[in-house]
């Protein structure tokens with residue numbers, strides 16, 4: 001049987017990056033597509049892994065962040081009411097496929113080495129949040145600002161602050177991982 005392996009890079013493939021587009025309504029659509037994916041698919045899956053691996057506190061953290069990602073999408077939906085089901089971005093589709101591909105492998109690996117999978121998931125979550133608050137969403141904020149859309153610019157700034165907070169939570173969780181309280185019993 002082939003060795004079961006799940007690398008950090010494989011987990012990172014589950015991350016979809018929102019894209020800044022020429023029209024700001026299209027940027028908002030990409031944002032909603034990605035945030036809803038994170039909130040409804042990616043982080044709930046990370047929470048499932050953490051639960052299965054015996055790290056209930058981390059599962060709670062992943063679920064809490066999932067809820068906030070869904071909320072970020074709601075904030076933008078409030079400003080762009082005409083966006084219904086967003087067009088699935090290429091990168092989001094690729095991420096959905098990557099998640100499905102590693103799902104089965106992950107389930108097997110969780111039984112063998114739960115700590116390693118969860119640590120990798122945490123590292124990826126931290127990298128994702130850092131990229132969003134430092135690189136991706138400030139650009140969205142500036143695009144809205146350049147087009148005198150103050151409300152959207154304020155909302156994107158709120159998102160940047162929230163993603164920074166997520167990064168802090170994941171950094172702290174990683175720092176104490178695997179602590180006595182987090183180690184499977």
Ligand SMILES: [Fe+2]
Nearest residue numbers: 035068069072
């Ligand atoms: Fe978010």
Ligand SMILES: [Fe+2]
Nearest residue numbers: 129162163166
């Ligand atoms: Fe986030």
